[in-house]
Amino acid sequence: xxxxxxxxxxxxxxxxxxxxxxxxxxxxxxxxxxxxxxxxxxxxxxxxxxxxxxxxxxxxxxxxxxxxxxxxxxxxxxxxxxxxxxxxxxxxx
Amino acid sequence: xxxxxxxxxxxxxxxxxxxxxxxxxxxxxxxxxxxxxxxxxxxxxxxxxxxxxxxxxxxxxxxxxxxxxxxxxxxxxxxxxxxxxxxxxxxx
Numbered sequence: 001x002x003x004x005x006x007x008x009x010x011x012x013x014x015x016x017x018x019x020x021x022x023x024x025x026x027x028x029x030x031x032x033x034x035x036x037x038x039x040x041x042x043x044x045x046x047x048x049x050x051x052x053x054x055x056x057x058x059x060x061x062x063x064x065x066x067x068x069x070x071x072x073x074x075x076x077x078x079x080x081x082x083x084x085x086x087x088x089x090x091x092x093x
Numbered sequence: 094x095x096x097x098x099x100x101x102x103x104x105x106x107x108x109x110x111x112x113x114x115x116x117x118x119x120x121x122x123x124x125x126x127x128x129x130x131x132x133x134x135x136x137x138x139x140x141x142x143x144x145x146x147x148x149x150x151x152x153x154x155x156x157x158x159x160x161x162x163x164x165x166x167x168x169x170x171x172x173x174x175x176x177x178x179x180x181x182x183x184x185x
Contacts, residue, residue, distance in 0.1 A: 008125040008181035010096065012149060014140050015174030016159060024149065026096060026125045026179065039122065039130040042094035042149050051182050061155050074158040075173055077151055078094050 003030045003084065004057045006049055010042060018073040025049060025080060027057055032089060043078040044068055056082035095130075096176065097122045099146045103135050111166035118142060118172060120150055125181040136170035147176040 004027035012024060023045040031037045034054075041059070046067035049055050057080055058064050064079035065071050101119035105112070115137040124130040127147075136150045139159050149172075151159070156171035158164045 008179050010149065010176055011178040011180070012174040012176045015149075016139055019174055024094070024174075026181070028125070039095070040124045042096055044094075051180075061153075074164070075151055075155050075171070077153060077155040 001081070002057050002059060003032070003087070004028055004041075004043075004055055004080075005030055005036075006051050006053045006055055006080075007040060009051060016075055018070070018075045019044070022068060022076075025051075027055060027080070029057075030054070032087065034087075041078055043080045044076055045080050047080055047083055049080050049083055054084040055080045056084055094149050094151050094173070095122050096124070096127075096179065097134075097136075097148055097150055097172075098127075099142055099144050099148060099172075100133060101144060109167070111160065111162045112137070112168070113162065115160065115162075115168075118144075120148065120170070120172065123147075125179060127179070134170050136172050137168055138172045140172060140175055142172050142175055147179070148172045149174045149176055 067079035
């Protein structure tokens, strides 16, 4: 799982049937200290996240399909499975 | 998944049979401010997208699963939706 921050919501009408009924959010990947790392990606929302939330993201097909609860949605790969309240790192103030 | 913009079409006559009937498009990945994020890639289309459209695309084995000719094929990027709007707020 990776840590990210929701930076935008994405609206799409014409889409693959597997994505119907799912909210799409754009997530900027972060490192453990909250600094942006790499390019943003799109994820299906499984936890009612919103813009500004720090979230837990899975970028693996089987995990993402279990988040959306549809094991036949084989084209879904990235999903948000948690909203992070806090990250404690030893030795970090 | 990533956000992208269709910037061109790729025509390919000699190709594997599993790519028959697929439209190949050149997609520029974008970030939430619609700035370019990485080099363009070639993706096959499942939603009748066209040049200039804002789309979202999947990469990896999940993309191959969207191929109507069957799941066992070498495609590694597929356009899965046309994006109507990206609502980004400045967050601190």
